[in-house]
Amino acid sequence: MAVDEGVAPAAEADGPDAVHRLKPNAVGLLGVVFMAVATAAPITAMTGNVPFMVSSGNGIGAPASYLVAMVVLAIFSVGFTSMAKHITSTGAFYGFISYGLGRTVGLASGMLATFAYVVFEPALIGIFSTFATTTLKDQTGVHMPWWTFAVLMLAINATGTWFGVSVAEKLLVVLLATEVTVLAAMAVSVALHGGGPHGFTFAPVDPVNAFKGTSAGLGLFFAFWSWVGFESTAMYGEESRDPKKIIPKATMISVLGVGVFYVLVSWMAISGNGEAEAVKAASSANPLAMFFNPTERYVGHWAVDVMQWLMITGSLACGMAFHNCAARYLYALGREGVLPSLKRTIGRTHARHGSPHIAGLVQTAVTAVLLGAFWAAGKDPYTGTYVLLAILGTMAILVVQAVCSFAVLAYFRSHHPESRHWFRTFTAPLLGGVAMLGVVVLLVSNMGAAAGPESGSLVLKATPWLVALVAAAGVGCAQYLKRRSPERYALLGRTVLEETKER
DSSP: OOGGGTSOOOOOTTSTTOOOOOOTTOBOHHHHHHHHHHHHOHHHIIIIIHHHHHHHSSGGGHHHHHHHHHHHHHHHHHHHHHHHTTEEOTTTHHHHHHHHHOHHHHHHHHHHHHHHHHHHHHHHHHHHHHHHHHHHHHHHOOOOOHHHHHHHHHHHHHHHHHTOHHHHHHHHHHHHHHHHHHHHHHHHHHHHTTSSTTOOOOGGGOGGGGGOSSOHHHHHHHHHHTTTTGGGGGGGGGGBSSHHHHHHHHHHHHHHHHHHHHHHHHHHHHHHHOHHHHHHHHTSSOTTHHHHHHHHHHTOHHHHHHHHHHHHHHHHHHHHHHHHHHHHHHHHHHHTTSSHHHHTTTTOOOTTTOOOHHHHHHHHHHHHHHHHHHHHTTOOIIIIIIHHHHHHHHHHHHHHHHHHHHHHHHHHHHTOGGGOOTIIIIIHHHHHHHHHHHHHHHHHHHHHHHHGGGTTOHHHHHHHHHHHHHHHHHHHHHHHHHHHOHHHHHHTTTOOSEEOOOO
16 A cells, blocks of 8 residues: 555565564463553552542542543543554554544654653652662661662663563563452452451442542542553554454453452452541551551451562563553654654664564663653652653643544544444544543643642643643654655654554
8 A cells, every 4th residue: 555545665674665563473462451451550550549549639439530530441442442443553642643633643642652651661660669679678678779679670671672572471461460469369358358347338439429539630630540551552553463353352451451450459448448547547657558457457467568579560560561662652653764763773673573672772771861860850769750750651641642532533534434433433532532631631730739749840840841842843843754855754653554444
């Protein structure tokens, strides 16, 4: 298919215009699901977000917030997966939006998505290093500086990407399975013991309570934050088996499976403490007590020790998954030659492993620079590096998700009118797009509270402007290519595995 019809043309495998492809058929349905769920980091989302939601957000309505977020994200995913049945691209949002809203908006969105995933990795390294230093000191008495763990995680992430998605998949399966098991053990044990000291209470899962509390908006934002990365399923399409079927299934499994898990675990954590006791524990000097107390009471002290170590491995798995995402977005931009030199560097894949190895190394270098900058500025790896960069990346990716919903509307109207459906390709993406814009408003309105001690940080104040600047840079770059290099402009967002009718 010619370029002007939408798909980048093939080239000789080793020619100057060759498109280096990722290794095909490298991962199946479960592998894609595990890698997407790993970016959500269930144990980090539960132990890190839920206590804050209970103490400063919507109180005992935190599980209901997850219920609301699950419904909204499921509606968003209906349109997202409808498009995934037609387009398979490691650029995911970049490719989808380029087809739906044009190359200029596509490149701006692609750069925003890349920016988000690039900053997520150093954010996760910050929280990983904090968990590691704290747990090691508490359980062994050994103190090591946080940067030693940061270097370790950088090396692990770079190695995993170098050797390909199948290697990362195997490691993530093990890490994710263990963290899910210990959280499930706590939830099941509370349920088997009658729901805690006061029995089962259903107020936490009453949807009305999602909109109550000290700051309902803050609680809802943290609920949506807990899913960031679920959309990464689409970027593994070129490496998966039968992507037109696997990616839609993996996306819905990630949204609904993670959602049900979040609701049940957060509900049982509150019930296992008792409503008043849960709020008290979440508001204490050690908010993790909200999870540690019912775990120790109903499972055993050994499970608390295990949970602490799994908080380390969970953040490691999340960081690895985001490193893979960032490398693939960098590779997707590079292989289309947005700048000529990029196609010969980050746009290349490993001759043996079929991995975006150079893009992975570039991502490692950028992460090291960002970590070094925050260290030089005297920022704490958790309250500084993790919180500030996570908020920055989350704002960027939420904007892209909203734009993608509207791209679905335009894509089916202009490209595949025969596949249009009143709900799948119109109502669902329209509602999803409006809802995602609402979540962006929630984030902007609650940034200061979410940042805690860093609420006055220059990085936080600059966050909306940085997001706008990256988007503007994408628009400017696309317009420059359109005028000066129309052949390169024609390729923007068009290097896809295939663009076909829905199966």
